[in-house]
Amino acid sequence: MKVAVREGKCKGYGFCADLAPNAYELDGSGYNALVGQPPARVPAGLEGEAREGAEACPLRALVVEESDDDASGPAPAPRR
Template identity: 40%
Template sequence: MKVKIDSARCQGHGRCYDLAPDLFGEDDEGYGTVLGDGVVPEGRERDARLAVQNCPERAIDVIDVLREA
C-alpha cells in the first residue's frame, strides 16, 4: 500500500500528520506531505486509512501495491 497527497486539494488542516506522524509531515506552509516514498510499512495500514478517512478535503489517495512473495 502507498499513500499520496494531491497538493491541489490539500488545504493544510493537518489531520494526516496529527494522526499518522510517521507517514505524513508538513511543508513550510503547513500543507501535508508524504514522508519517504509513500510506502506504508506493514502494520501501519490502519493508521494510513484513518488519515485518509479524516482528511476533510479528501486529498489523500491510497494506492494498493501488489507485493511479490
C-alpha cells in the same frame, strides 16, 4: 500500500498528521509533505494509521492505494 496527495487538494489542515503522525509528515508550511511527490509506500505496520489519517482529511486530498505491486504476484497467463 501506497499513499498520494491529489494535486491541488491539500490545504494544510493537518488532520492527517495529527491522527497519524507516524504515517504523515507536514512540510514547513503545514502542508502534507507528499504534495507534488509520487505515491509513497506506507511502512509495514502503519497501514491502519495511514488509512485513519487519510479518512480524517475534510477535502479527501489523500489517496490510499491498497494494492501493492510487490504482493500482486505474477501476471496471469493469456487465455486462448
